[in-house]
Amino acid sequence: SAVISQKPSRDICQRGTSLTIQCQVDSQVTMMFWYRQQPGQSLTLIATANQGSEATYESGFVIDKFPISRPNLTFSTLTVSNMSPEDSSIYLCSVGVAGGISGEQYFGPGTRLTVT
Template identity: 95%
Template sequence: SAVISQKPSRDICQRGTSLTIQCQVDSQVTMMFWYRQQPGQSLTLIATANQGSEATYESGFVIDKFPISRPNLTFSTLTVSNMSPEDSSIYLCSVGPRGGLYGYTFGSGTRLTVV
């Protein structure tokens, strides 16, 4: 299965600032996915990022707040803009699935705390 390197692992940020999260995949993939997991909650899909086109955002998420870049088939970034304490969450990227053996593979996650 694919291996994803996600950075940073965690960060504490001041409100009003922005944080960019990176995901690097060890192989070329068509689609990458970004998620948010608020404290005590399950994962929620933020957007799907295809290389060469604009990301597709889920209901409740907008590009101005969560701009996404996908410059090539192995890399993507998610920016959390103008942060507030409500943005404190775990953010995850994933790729896949790749058949019945591996499902979706997730990055190691970024724990964001906004103070």
């Protein structure tokens, strides 16, 4: 199994500012995923981050708003740019398992973001 940590665990930010969330994995992984979970809601995939290439964004999410970096096989960042109160959510990263069964992923503990 993979152990995933995220920083910060929570933050309160003012509208118009940006926050970068870090995701660190204890082993090398090919694919990392970023999700958003709004209060009381299910998870929504934001983008898939592959090492050495541009992230692939899901419908409704754009790179200007959620730029992602993936500098190596154990680390990724998600930036929430020009924040508004609607961006208040829990942001989670996850990793797949190379060669593993298709639906098995490990999730980080999440970053709880509140925008005022």
